[in-house]
Amino acid sequence: MSLLATPFVDASTDTVLHVIAAVVLVGSVCAIAFGFWKIHELPVSKAKKKQHQQMGLITALTWIGFLWHWVWVVAVIVAFVDSDQALRRIRDIWREPARTPNDKEKEQASEGVSVSQHTLPEQGDQDVNKEEKTNA
Numbered sequence: 794m795s796l797l798a799t800p801f802v803d804a805s806t807d808t809v810l811h812v813i814a815a816v817v818l819v820g821s822v823c824a825i826a827f828g829f830w831k832i833h834e835l836p837v838s839k840a841k842k843k844q845h846q847q848m849g850l851i852t853a854l855t856w857i858g859f860l861w862h863w864v865w866v867v868a869v870i871v872a873f874v875d876s877d878q879a880l881r882r883i884r885d886i887w888r889e890p891a892r893t894p895n896d897k898e899k900e901q902a903s904e905g906v907s908v909s910q911h912t913l914p915e916q917g918d919q920d921v922n923k924e925e926k927t928n929a
Contacts, residue, residue, distance in 0.1 A: 833858065833865065836872035847871055 833855065840851045851872050858865025 836865070836868040839872045843872075845872060847876070 836851050837848075837855050839845075840848050845851060851868050854864050854868035854871065858868055
């Protein structure tokens with residue numbers, strides 16, 4: 794018994810059903826391949842959109858990612874992270890002076906004083922505005 798000769802179905806209907814199944818199968822495989830390709834090219838398209846400085850690196854990592862998938866993850870990270878900003882932030886963290894618990898207490902105390910100093914003039918300004926409105 795062959796694939797084209799199925800019992801209880803006449804020959805023309807059987808052939809039409811096989812052609813429809815083949816078209817659906819090929820279409821599904823093509824749709825899955827296209828979706829995979831679009832997801833796989835995501836780092837490259839993001840790098841082009843941002844005009845990334847490491848475009849060649851991201852493209853190479855994306856192609857290597859077909860064989861080793863963890864390399865594709867590296868390409869995504871390189872494409873989506875702003876390297877200049879990240880390096881500046883790391884530099885700033887590195888250059889920050891070491892803080893001790895005493896420094897934190899001093900900062901909290903100075904913040905409390907500065908908040909109270911800032912609220913008093915604002916309240917005084919509001920009182921002057923109220924007096925001007927009542928006099929007018």
